[in-house]
Amino acid sequence: MTDNSNRALDTKQTLLEAGAVCFARSGYAGVGVREICEAAGTNPAAVNYHFGGKSEFYREVMQYAFDCSSPPPPEMSELDDQPEEQLRLFIRWFVDRMLREKGNNVVRDLLGHELREPTGALDLLIDNSMRPICDLLEGILAALLEVDPKAEKVRLCTISVLGQCLMYKQNGPVLERLHAPHGYGPESIDTVAEQIFCFSLAGLQAVKAMTAAQTAEEVRS
Amino acid sequence: MTDNSNRALDTKQTLLEAGAVCFARSGYAGVGVREICEAAGTNPAAVNYHFGGKSEFYREVMQYAFDCSSPPPPEMSELDDQPEEQLRLFIRWFVDRMLREKGNNVVRDLLGHELREPTGALDLLIDNSMRPICDLLEGILAALLEVDPKAEKVRLCTISVLGQCLMYKQNGPVLERLHAPHGYGPESIDTVAEQIFCFSLAGLQAVKAMTAAQTAEEVRS
DNA sequence: CTTGCACTCAAACAGATGTTTGATACAGTT
């Protein structure tokens, strides 16, 4: 039975990997079971036998892709009193995730599709993948702004920082055409990360000052 | 003949509008001709008769949706010597485009799909819709940075500014779940625009200083 | 009234879709 289930696990694995690539490329409706199975070298019936149908298969692909390709954020417990360096590290790590061409692109593309054609798997990805990252960044920004992590300013600044990073991949095709022949690939990681860090650090200080001014104004009135 | 072609124009129009809504919701592969025609109240053959096929129809829907719902950027010819105010106006206009719930959401969603499942209509939208906006912003940023509009710093800062704005809609569903129960709708336009303006203006000044420092360093060496 | 034309529609088309079926191959058990 061991050898038998090994075979089964192999085809299941192959199917999941091929499915992740195909779904990431073309979305749920954009690719057929036959195409995926051909890429995996299996029979079209395999996906139904092992997963029970295309939709259940898709859900499992999402979970699998996320479980596999999610390198943890950098360890920064030793920088508790240096939020600026924490921010630099975080941005460097996140931009690297965006611009480096590796397997985690699959997760990002899957999520991109999910944003436009919600199939219900979105909440799963948010809780498992995005929430910890967001919490981490919000902690850093709260320290820099010297306010509570739940403050609205922190939320807005989180969006400002992440928005800059995400832009490079979410709108990659547009940027390539818009700024042709210049592109943004793995070789641009350092430049882009430094740009976003400098830009954001100054922006944060401005927002912090703005908050202080507003607070003072409120107190005065 | 006049009444005849009026009928034709009506069904064509209805078809384009229904197509825009359907394609925006489910993408090119996610919706069928029959479904669109049912929503438009026409025969499935109508789309082939009037447009020649699903793909040509899709292309025309893109062009139509864009032509209809694209309020022009604000007039700022009288602010040639006030790039800061130009930037504030631009961000306010762009954020409004992002957060106001109107027909132009269709364009944004269509473009979102096109980013993940390129069908060739992307270049059309870029040339017609995004290039002018991008050029406008690059002009403003070049004035603020006091460098040539084609400089790399200008490109990077353009991405930083647009990335912040686009984040609110491109990742709207994620933000809603991540920051629940807080959301970002039309009532947040002022807050968000002010946040992005302050954040970006400071960021730009930092990048400008950085450029100057680097240039000075290069000259010194 | 008749002719011509543009338009609409129900029906049918070939192909692709997700899924099911029954036969077959294989490994482990008795």
Place this chain on the structure above:
DNA sequence: AACTGTATCAAACATCTGTTTGAGTGCAAG
């Protein structure tokens, strides 16, 4: 060696896909 249960496969399934067809509609010009 015969049995058992799982995994695989080619083939067929019903359905849905985009598209075509041909008959039928209403309107304007001859």
